[in-house]
Structure formats: C-alpha cells, structure tokens
Amino acid sequence: MSSSFCKCLILSIPLSLLGCTESAVGEKQMTVKASAYNSVVAQTNDNPTLAAWGDRLKPGMKAVAVSRDLIRQGLTHNTLIEIEGLPGKYRVLDKMNKRWTRKIDIYMGKDVEAAREWGVREVKIRWTPQPTEG
Template sequence: MLKAPVWLSALLLAASLATGSCHGDAAETHSLRVSASAYNSVRAQTNNRPTLTAWGDRLKPGMKVIAVSHDLIRLGLKHNTVVKIEGLPGTYRVKDKMNRRWKHKIDIYMGNDIRAARRWGRRTVTIRW
C-alpha cells in the first residue's frame, strides 16, 4: 500500500477545508433564523414522483432530510450539507431544493406522516451548519 507524503496529505486537507467540501461533523460556522415547515413524500405535496428529490436522491421515511430555498443554497446550504435545527434532535442533511419563490425557508421531511407535518406547522427556527 502506498502512503502519501505528509505534505501531500496536509495540502489535500487544507484544500478541502478551504473549499468547504468536508461534510462531516465539523464545527458549525453559520447560523440563521428561517421559516420552517414540513413536507411528506405524497403526490399531493410534490409531483408524480414524490420520493425523488430535486438533486436526484431517493427519500425513505425515517430519513433526516430538509429541502432548502435557493437563496440558502447560495449561502452555503448545498447538497448533503449537515444541518442542526433548533428544537429537533440530531442532524439533518440537505437533500432537496424548494421552488424558487420561497426565501429564507426550509422544509423538514417527515416521511408519510402527514399528521406530524401538520402538527409541526410553520415555525421560525435557528439552523446551524
């Protein structure tokens, strides 16, 4: 097995940090107050392929996923970014994009549980990534 020189490993790490391509459990660097609603993978709320996201991921109930408005993508909430949501346990991944008409908004994926989505309603929360 070939080992990369130490300087090459350091260079690759610095480049990935500079470009923001690390999606692990790195320290959060941004926070923002946004409007948060919930959605389900049902045709009435999406389209004729309710489990397929705008980025091409397949959704399954139980996944911790959010959709983001396009203005948030420009702020760094890109595909697969890890996000913490105030008031909810664990972390979520950005896997879907919302219609361009929305601004400063996320949609939290709640599988097929329409009642849970309605209970959530619409809230203002702080997200961190």
C-alpha cells in the same frame, strides 16, 4: 480600537446584513421559517420520493429541502444542519420552489399528521459550509 477588531467588524458586516452569523470556526447560523413536507403526490409531483438532486427519500430519513437563496449561503447538497428544537442533524437533499426565500422544509416521510402538527415556525439553524470544489 485594535486592527484585528476592525478587521473582524468589517468582515462580519456582509453576514449580518444577510441575517447570517458565524459562531464556531466556519460555522454559520441563521433564523429561518421552517415547514414540513411528506412523500405524497399531493405535496410534490408524480414521483414523491425523488428529491431535486436525484436522492431517493425514505421515511425515517433526516432530510430537508432548502430555498434557493440558502443554497448561495452554503446550504448545498448533502450539507448537514442542526435545527433548533429537533434532535440530530439533517441533510440537505432537496430544493424548494423558486418562490420561497429564507425557508427550509423538513422531510417527515408519509406522516402527514406530524407535518401538520409542526406547521410553520421560525427556527435557528446551524451548519458548516462544505468546501467548494475548484
């Protein structure tokens, strides 16, 4: 076995234990549960257009909320992600309640019927973590 192969193997073990893999340089991918949510009081709070990091959500935006464990995986505020089965890139603008893990919530404006049709699915997501400030 070559030493570079061993280094790759050793470095990839922690990611694989978390169910997260790296594909292209720095890009990560993971399979998560994906549900959908809307800007309605019944699903959020008394200010349904205000996201957890202070962003204003507007119908038509490609935005997602992420479970807090995914934030530690590099899905931080403003990270762009690709979601298997959906066109374009979605921006991480919101956080989910602490009770959720390994989950994203796709923003669907005020289209409650579209969110119901989406339901809950397993999808593969891809992203490139943003460099940390320091």
